[in-house]
Amino acid sequence: MLALVDCNNFYVSCERVFNPSLEHVPVIVLSNNDGCAVARSNEAKELGIRMGAPFFQIRELCHRQGVRVFSSNYELYGDMSRRVTSVLRRFAPQLEVYSIDESFLDLEGIDEPTSLAQDLRETVYKWTGIPVSIGIASSKTLAKAANRLAKKDGTGCRQLLADQCDNALASIKIEDVWGVGRQLGRRLRQIRILTARDLAKASPSKIRRIGGVNLERTLRELNGLSCLGMEQRQPRQNICSSRSFGRPVMELHDMEEALSSYVMTAVQRMRGEGSLAHGIQVFLATNSFKENTPQYHNSISESLPEPTDDLLAITSAALRLLRRIYRNGYAYKKTGLLLLDLMSHSLRQTNLFTEDKTRNREALNHALDQVMDTHGRDSVFLASQGIRRGWQMRRDKRSQGWTTMWDEIPAAG
């Protein structure tokens, strides 16, 4: 048996922990640039606000209905996520952190999984303030389905045993099955597969032709056969950093500043994980939603001379690539980079001819790491990142760094 623990409306719940006035009222959290609704309280869902709804389309509704609106506060959500995970670990040492708000727990050998789950729910809520829902079943895909049902029937905890699956799966629409998205959902509907139950009963070979091995796995998982094991978090293979601009950008100079800042973000993340990049890819794009303006998007990748985590080397490579694909006369919406084919720093092969230079650079990079650790991410930056930064994203409605910033910690009394 395994369990999927999923935090309810996670970002909204995080906001509520530190701001009780948000209880029982509609609340949404927006994506970067205050673009789309990415988390909604139940009250907001009842108002008909869809996941991913562009904010400019629902602004009026929010105003009229008194919806409380927040920009994403990732420092807060990341910290709360770690707290929830640490509680889960006490209950089930074998745990896979699947996303910022979900974990799979291995419950093998537990006699009464549902009573453990109830206990777990109460403890997480008491210790972190975050409400969670739990689905229990013999495969990950079924646990996902059980979780969905637990949310729907309001119990917050649901075990799906083999003899209950048939009925339960019949109530789940095909595109709500984990692993079936928009495209596959449409194709399956065309051949009269409308529910999770229909998929479970379909012919595996036929399903494989439509959706490859993954969809066949989903089918078998729905029949209770576990095909997706518990996985340990693998080191990332790629790191991507990119942002949409707060306003359209016309100048190469602004693009360079922005990209340089994203390089900083990506390299810091990579260094934090102790990895080196073999290659780098840079991309840029205009706003594809604007139909009547000239469109241009392009990307370019390059192998680095040797695997590296050196900020200056990666920054200069990125800016060089950007200049190669940049074209004058477009209103750009976005640029970014990927660090490709990451490997562990410990596997690095030294190069006889560049070793001295590498050592000096490493000292510089290390010093940068330390300054940022001590004084914050923005305390030091490259001149190429610029100072005015007119391209920066909007984040007007952010809540405080309740748990992550000394000067924003809540005061009592």
Next chain:
DNA sequence: TCTGGGGTCCTAGGACCC
């Protein structure tokens, strides 16, 4: 005015090899 960001995996097709 205004439409996110960061990932993974699989597959098809081309280049190349013997």
Next chain:
DNA sequence: TCTGGGGTCCTAGGACCC
């Protein structure tokens, strides 16, 4: 007239996830 078969590796693109 007539042009194989089997393999690897790489990349781009598509699908999915939260």
